[in-house]
Amino acid sequence: MIVPAPATRRHRLLLGVLVVIWAISWPVIKWGVATVPPLWFGCLRYVVATVCLFAFVAARGDLALPSWSDLRLVSMSGAMQMGAFSALTGVALTIVPPGRASVLAFSTPLWVVPLAAWRLRERMSKRALLGVGIGLLGVLTIAAPALQRGGRQVAAYAMLLAASAAWAISIVVVRGHRFAASPLALAPWQMLIAAALLCPVAIIVEGRPHAIGARGIASLAYVGPVATAFAYWAVVEAGRAFRATTISMALLATPGLGLLISALTLHETVTTPLVAGIILVAAGIRLAVTDAPRMPSRAAPALDSAARSPGG
Numbered sequence: 164m165i166v167p168a169p170a171t172r173r174h175r176l177l178l179g180v181l182v183v184i185w186a187i188s189w190p191v192i193k194w195g196v197a198t199v200p201p202l203w204f205g206c207l208r209y210v211v212a213t214v215c216l217f218a219f220v221a222a223r224g225d226l227a228l229p230s231w232s233d234l235r236l237v238s239m240s241g242a243m244q245m246g247a248f249s250a251l252t253g254v255a256l257t258i259v260p261p262g263r264a265s266v267l268a269f270s271t272p273l274w275v276v277p278l279a280a281w282r283l284r285e286r287m288s289k290r291a292l293l294g295v296g297i298g299l300l301g302v303l304t305i306a307a308p309a310l311q312r313g314g315r316q317v318a319a320y321a322m323l324l325a326a327s328a329a330w331a332i333s334i335v336v337v338r339g340h341r342f343a344a345s346p347l348a349l350a351p352w353q354m355l356i357a358a359a360l361l362c363p364v365a366i367i368v369e370g371r372p373h374a375i376g377a378r379g380i381a382s383l384a385y386v387g388p389v390a391t392a393f394a395y396w397a398v399v400e401a402g403r404a405f406r407a408t409t410i411s412m413a414l415l416a417t418p419g420l421g422l423l424i425s426a427l428t429l430h431e432t433v434t435t436p437l438v439a440g441i442i443l444v445a446a447g448i449r450l451a452v453t454d455a456p457r458m459p460s461r462a463a464p465a466l467d468s469a470a471r472s473p474g475g
Contacts, residue, residue: 174404178413181397186420188390189261190428192253195382201253202365203372204383209245209358211387216351216395225348236337237349241356243333250361251326258319259309260431262422266305266441267323269418272411272448273298274331282335291451298447305440346399354391411452415445 196204220226229237252268273295280287302324309316342349365372375383401410419441425431 171404174401177397178401178405178410181394181401182414182416182420184390184394184397185414185417186265186424188386189256189265189421190425191382191385191390193256193261193264193425193429195379195386196253196256197378198376199379199382200365200369201257202250202361202369204379205246205249205253206358206361206365207375207383208249208387208391209354209361211383212391212395213351213354213358215388215392216347216354219392219396220348220351223347225345227344227348229349229352230343232340233342233344233349234352236340236342237353238356239336240333241353242360243329243336245353245357246360247329248326249357250364251322251329255319255322255326258315259323260425260429262418262425262431262433263305263437264319264323265421266418266437266444267302267320268327270298270302270324270444270448271327271330271334272452273302273444274328275334276451278331278335279338283338290453294447294450294453296447298444298451301440301443301445301447303440304436304443307436308434346402347396350395350399412449415448419445 192204199207217226248268252264256264276287276291276295279285306320309320398410405413422431422433422437422441426433
């Protein structure tokens, strides 16, 4: 187990910037999928991010093909953590406001605890179990109004929870694997796999891509290079100085800030059940991740930190 290096002012600033970037990304994606079909948006997002990260990794001299053992689990991570998550959240954002979407998608750590206890036989403490219960109560509080209305709203909330679960499955499957390459060197391959999987699905479901307008280009220009490529590097860099639980605690601010930004820019209505749900989910995650077992030093790319707290 490698102990993180002492946190510097630069690392603290980087972590704060990461929270802001991911909070902004939810309204920006909502803005983007209003003009670009959501599956194509996800595909293009990862195409742009892949190009950016391949260029960055090559400039550092770290570009290399992943080993066979790494490739199998990087493929799982690219398919579930990136591809499925992006597709499901993108479609859901065509229906629900981004603030609510970010909170439900943010619930990933709540699913990791029982999945890890079942598949990996990890100990689930009473504290973690209480956290899962409180978090799920928060999810139900947020989703209750939609459940009463039924229709497309219910389907959207189900997609967001499925996206969160897909990310959690990826975390549990790759947990404990000791990767041969560095997290940053494997990141562009993950994103390439996500783009390659999303492309045929987008063609089948949404047809051939059409010309993208200025709004779609602006959204992709932020989400691809900044909220995906740069954010991935930032969370790996922050992981060198902070433990996973510390990063998870800091990223608890992401959905609340995202909701505030959405309310100010897209006039999303902030209701009492929504605020109560955010508080319950955040409290549940705090309890759940505090007792989460530490992962090996060369675990899955950024999963020891970022994967417990998905961004946009």
